[in-house]
Amino acid sequence: MHAWPASEVPALPGKGADLQIxxxxxxxxxxxxxxxxxxIYVCGITPYDATHIGHAATYNAFDLVQRVWLDTKRQVHYVQNVTDVDDPLLERAVRDGQDWTELAERETALFREDMTALRMLPPKxxxxxVEAIPGIVPLVERLRDCGAAYELEGDVYFSVESDTHFGEVSRLDAETMRLLSAERGGDPERPGKKNPLDPMLWMAAREGEPSWDGGSLGRGRPGWHIECVAIALDHLGMGFDVQGGGSDLAFPHHEMGASHAQALTGEHPFAQAYVHAGMVALNGEKMSKSKGNLVFVSKLRHDGVDPAAIRLALLxxxxxxxxxxxxxxxxxxxxxxxRWRAAVxxxxxxxADALVDEIRAALADDLDAPSALRAVDRWAALQQSGGGTREDAPGLVSRAVDALLGVAL
Structure with a gap:
């Protein structure tokens, strides 16, 4: 699967500080x-609907992480997945009378267009x-063979008790985990599980649903969490720097993924830091596909909204x-x-030298983009009042805003 084209990141004088997050x-x-x-590994979309503002806000956060790292003169190895087979996707395809693969391909293509328009740096x-399944099957077999997983009516479940570090990512109590598991794709009430929180690694083939050869596992398809683990381990290895996503992924997705990886490798931690973006609401409720209260990036673009303005709204x-x-x-x-475009x-x-330092300092301070924006506002106000004669200043501001904030002026 291919990503989207990268926008050029202008070079700035000097370099930024290490990121505190x-x-x-x-x-x-x-x-x-x-x-x-x-x-860095950032969990991607399940492509059964277009990119909404909540998605964009999450990917904007981790785009800033990349930009801060690039400004420290590092290279960035960024990996992102697409959950292009899952229950919500299959359910939407049935509801709309569509082939599930066509639905996934169409919405993934639209996501790429939105990311390109918003100048999000693409993953490597x-x-x-689906393309990761050949690498997922051996991991599930290894977990089963070492006693970290078990079969239940043809399905394979991970035993959370096999990882002594289980619970350290989300830091939630068992009852909260159980409630969230039921809300977020788990099946804590299924009889026969060793622990209600145990997540599915491999779902045996169901009639009318897609399935793949799982070797000794039989035909079926992978669970949600092991998908990301297989991709991350393959391309980044253990102990990578940042696992990212929305705050609703801390549990169960990132918790379970960390335990899968730690049980597989015997190493800890899966990621050095777990970073989560907040939720975006509309009309008082979290923006989500299940509620249908969505503002789509593609719709805003179609209505003539400049993608740079959408990005500034997120920042x-x-x-x-x-x-x-x-x-x-x-x-x-x-x-x-x-105002900014008029100023530059x-x-x-x-x-603009001090302004570049201010933007860098704000972003290094837990990605404080609002403070960075206010710093640019102050420079633009000085510019409006005729407060300087440096010929290089507007160009430096334009490059800094582009390189560090991803906004093309």
């Missing part, structure tokens, strides 16, 4: 100090669950905060974009 597993801030190549490896909120999308949020971003269109202006 909130780690869900420790509940506090950690300083990330990758080697020459920083490694963009892997679909106006701290990535960890839950916030609400409104017409006012978008209008404020449109007006900000106009002049032939000279106030020195």
């Amino acid at each position: 909130h780690d869900t597993a420790t509940g506090g801030r950690v300083t990330l100090d990758p080697g020459p190549v920083a490694r 490896h963009y892997i679909g669950a 106006g909120h701290h990535y960890r905060d839950d916030w609400e999308w409104t017409d006012r949020v978008l209008q404020d971003a449109v007006e900000r974009l106009a 269109s002049r032939p000279d202006g106030p020195s």
Whole structure:
């Protein structure tokens, strides 16, 4: 599966500081100090509907992580998956009378278009669950053979008790885990499981549903969590720098994935930091496909909204905060974009060296994009008042905003 084209990232003088970021597993801030190549895995979409603002906010957060790392003169090895076979996708295809593969391909293509328009840097490896199945099957077999998994009526489940570190990612109590498992694709009430929280690794073939050769597992398809584990281990290995996604993935997805990997390898941790973006609401409720209260990036673009304004609307909120999308949020971003473009269109202006330092410092401080935006606002206000004569200033501001914030002026 191919990703989307990369936009050019302008080079800036000097280099940025190492990123300090909130780690869900420790509940506090950690300083990330990758080697020459920083490694990040971000969980991708289940392509049964178009990219909504909640998706865009999440991918914007991890695009900033990449940009901070690039500004420290590191390379970035970024991996993202596509869950192109799963219950929600199959259910939507049946509901709409569509072939599930055609639905997945269409929505994945639209996602690529949205990411390109928003200037999100693409992953080096963009892997679909279906294409990963040949690498998933041996991992499930290994977990079963070492006693970390068991069969139940043809299905294969992971035993959470096989990982002594289970629970360390989300830091939730057992009852909360059980409730969230039921809400987020688990089956804690199924009779015969060793532990209600045990997640499925391999689902035996069901009539009318797609299935693949699972070797000694029989025909079937993979569970959600093992998909990402197989892709991450294959392309990044254990102990990569950041596991990222929305806050609703901390449990069960990232918790279970970490335990799968740790049981497979005997190593800990799966990732050095678990970073989660907040949820975006509309009309007082979390924006989600199940509720249908969605604002689609493609619809905004079709209506003539500049993708740079959409990106500024996302950047106006701290990535960890839950916030609400409104017409006012978008209008404020449109007006900000106009002010910035007017400011950099002049032939000279106030020195921008300090501004670049401010943007870098804000982003290194747990991706504080709102503070970075306010710093650019202050420079634009000085520019409007005729506060400088540096001929290189507008160009440097434009390059910095593009390189660090992903906004083309």
